[in-house]
Amino acid sequence: MISTPDFRHKQVVFLNTADFSKPQLSFRNENIVVSGTYGTIDKVPLHRLLAVFIAGETTLTSKLMEKCMANGASLFLLKRNLATYASIGAYAEGNYLLRQKQYALEEEQSIRIAKKIVENKLVNHLALLRSVDCDVVRTRTRLAYKKIMKEKIQKAKDLGELRGVEGLASKDFFQAYFSRINWHKRIPRGKIDENNILLDMGYSFLFNFVDSILRLYGFDTYKGVYHQLFYQRKSLSCDIMEPFRCIVERALVKMHTLGQFDEKDFSVRKGVYGLQYQKNNKYARIFLKEIMNYKMEIHQYVRAYYYLVLNNEGEMGKFIIR
Known part of the structure; x- marks a missing residue:
């Protein structure tokens, strides 16, 4: 488990191998070194590294992987479309007491x-x-809407009913907040337009970042409380990222407002949209910067959940976007 002061100085690195030829990641003098045909391109002190996202093909040394595991850093290997296909993570899998408590959570507490x-x-x-x-929002003042939706959340009798309330609230939010950016509707991984592609990208980075922190604490990230057990789904990571989705959503609107978004960065084939892989770096860095601005809040939220599950002390953390 990593302490809050240590976590404050941690960094996340995004590497798009399309930016240079024959990319290689290696370990040298307590640094992670990025090199190519013409020598060293960049280096990051290992003790400050939390995660590395690598998009495209590269060469990794076994020493690098060993050092990352020993120092609590995670490697995420991404396809050129930024879909994660493998990860090499550091995690406290021996924290059996935490996992016992995690599995033993009663239904009433999980719903709460x-x-x-x-x-x-x-x-x-x-x-x-x-x-x-x-x-x-939905013909009601924002404050009246907030009161009504909070009441519906508290009155939900089971997770199915709660998911219905959350789904309705999310739909209302998307329609209201994204009305200024030519919004159609949210279809996860649907590739129906540029905005959905960018949301998928941002959510993916957020998910992997949250997952890496949960694993450092020793959680079984497949066992959630809101998202239930489903084959190969990291339900707990899905749970914990929910309050932080707003970071990605605001970043998307800021891209449009600041003129960073460009329709020419995207292509369309037979009605299916795609982001040109040469432009992956541009948008990935924007999302990662926004997420890292809240790295301490995410860490503290996970830490609060850790003590809530392990010792049944304290309350569920609360994140308020700045």
Whole structure:
């Protein structure tokens, strides 16, 4: 488990191998070294590294992987479309006591935690709406809408009903918040337009970042409380990222506002949109920068959840977007 002061100085590195020829990552003099045909390109002190995202083909040395594991750093290997196909992670798998407590959570407590997660997500979505002077949601004032949705969350009798409330709130948010950026609708991994592609990218980085922190604490990230067990789905990582989705969503709107978004960066084939791989770096760095601006809040949220599960002390953390 990593302490809060140590975590403050941790870095995340994104490497797009399309930017140079014959890329290689190696370990040298306590640094992670990125090199190519013409020598060293960049280096990062190992003790400050939390995760490395590598898009495209590269060469990794066994010493590098050994050192990353020993120092609590994770490697995420991505395809050129930024889909994660493998990861080499550092995690406290021997924390059997935490996992026993995690598996033993009663249904009532799981639902109570899930409600806190959904309510936190709602509060941040409404904060984003307030930031763009959106005072009406679904024909109601923002404050009236907040009161109604909070009541529905608390009255939900089971996870199915809670998911219904959360789904409705998310739909209302997307329609209101993204109305200024030619928004159609949210279809995960649907590739129906540029905005959905960028949201998928940002959510993927956020998910992997949250997952890497959860594993450092020793959680079984497949065992969630809101998202239930499903084959090969890291349900707990899906749970914990929910209140932080607003970081990615605000980043998307900022891209449009600041003129960083460009339709020419995308291609369309038979109605399916795609981001040109040469432009992956541009948008990936924007999302990673926004996520890293909140790295301490994410770490503290996971830490609070750790003590809640392990010792049944404290409350579920609460994240408020700045």
